[in-house]
Amino acid sequence: MFLPIVSSTFGAVERKSRTDPTEAGASTIVDEPTTGRTFSTSRRVSVADADPTGRMELDAVARFLQDTGNDDTDDAGLPALGLAWVARRAAIEVRHPASSREKLKLTTWCSGTGPRWAERRTSITGEQGARIEAAVIWVHLDATSGRPVPWGSEFATRYLEATHGRRVDAKLRHEKEAPAGATSTPWSFRATDMDAFGHVNNAAYLAIAEELLELDASPVRIEVEWRGPSVAGELLTIWSATEDSERQLWVRSTTDASLRATIRKSALTD
Numbered sequence: 581m582f583l584p585i586v587s588s589t590f591g592a593v594e595r596k597s598r599t600d601p602t603e604a605g606a607s608t609i610v611d612e613p614t615t616g617r618t619f620s621t622s623r624r625v626s627v628a629d630a631d632p633t634g635r636m637e638l639d640a641v642a643r644f645l646q647d648t649g650n651d652d653t654d655d656a657g658l659p660a661l662g663l664a665w666v667a668r669r670a671a672i673e674v675r676h677p678a679s680s681r682e683k684l685k686l687t688t689w690c691s692g693t694g695p696r697w698a699e700r701r702t703s704i705t706g707e708q709g710a711r712i713e714a715a716v717i718w719v720h721l722d723a724t725s726g727r728p729v730p731w732g733s734e735f736a737t738r739y740l741e742a743t744h745g746r747r748v749d750a751k752l753r754h755e756k757e758a759p760a761g762a763t764s765t766p767w768s769f770r771a772t773d774m775d776a777f778g779h780v781n782n783a784a785y786l787a788i789a790e791e792l793l794e795l796d797a798s799p800v801r802i803e804v805e806w807r808g809p810s811v812a813g814e815l816l817t818i819w820s821a822t823e824d825s826e827r828q829l830w831v832r833s834t835t836d837a838s839l840r841a842t843i844r845k846s847a848l849t850d
Contacts, residue, residue, distance in 0.1 A: 603692065605699050605717040605748035606669040606803075610691050612703060616742025618689040619652040625706075630680035635797055636710070637790050641672060642783035645702050645714055648686045656738045665718040667782045668697065668750050670804045673848060677797055678710035690739035692748035696720050696728040698739070699748045717750050752805045754842040758819040758830045765792060767816040767831070779809040785831065785841050788818060793827060799848035808840045816840065 612618060629640035653661045678684055684706045691701035697719045704712040720731040773784035782804075789795065789802055810816065815834040820827065829843040 602694070602747040602749045604753065605692065605694070605697070605750050606671045606715045607753070609671070609673060609713045609715055610701060610746070612687065612701075613689060613691075613742040613744060616689065616740075616744070617656070617738055618687055618742065619648070619655055620685060620687040621648055621651050622683060622685050623647070624683045625678050625680055627680055631790070633797075634680040635795075636678035636680070636682075637786075638672065638674075638795065638802060639783050639786035639790060641674070641678075641704070641712060641714075642670075642786045644684070644686060644704070645672075645716065646781075646783060648688050648702055649700055652688050658734055658738065661735060664723060665698075665720055667806055668717040668719050669752060669806075670714065670716040670802075672802045672804075673713045673799075674802070675711040675713065675799050675848060676709050678704070678706050678712065679708050682706045682708045682710055684710060689742045691715065692743050692746040693731070693740065694748055694750055696730055697748075697750045698731060698735070717748065719750060752807070752842075754803070754805050754828065754844055756830075756839060756842075758828075759821050759823070762819045762821040762830075765818045765820065766834070767818045768814060769810055769812050769816075771812045774812050778811070780811060782806060785843065788829060788831065789843050789845065792818060792820060792829060793843070793845045795845075801846045801848050803844040803846075805842045806840075807842070808838055810840050 623644055625636050629636050631637055653659060684704050686702060686704050688700060688702040690698050692699040697717055700716050700718060702714045719728050722729045769780045769784055773780045775781045785804055817832050817834045819830040826844060826846045831841040832839055
């Protein structure tokens, strides 16, 4: 359920039902459902997943989320379903970071839907106290046209019960323009950030957060919104600004200034 391609038709998913109440997608961290499908697996944080202090890095967290989603759809008997979605928006709350070599339990489920998208929740806990919560909006695409389409009966049969009828939208919420006074940093993705679909993998954008957001072991919430594809070697500019203790990054093409993604960091309080 984690595909790192980006459709040019995102505007089509902005519409929502006028009769069903909806919540903001990938904004609220909901609890694990009491009924319906959940899927659990385990993974150990490798040395390559951690920074010099031993803290698991955000791009590694994102890769674990991707892998768990794919493992879920494989386990559900729907491997093709895992290749039909594109990430729209994500919220990741690192309440207690994972550590190098820590064994993690990852539990995932569908926590809400819209006509052509769904929210996947994943909860990560570790034997050394790690706790990371994530919600991601994924838009369902037609494999041929790349346009958003309804998710279909097979998805409904396996995943809808766990939503308990919760409806979510697929709107992007970050400001599209950096304010006056924002600072800039050049950036290019590496060839190793590319995937089999010819675009930079979604998880690679979290490396920008690692590089520019001064992360440590403090509880933190990171939001990412993807707007357009990038490729390795492309010249990008990262604009950065801080307002009311929140820091936001804008990832833009240096060539045509098109916005590829936004990343926002805010502190978590108990």
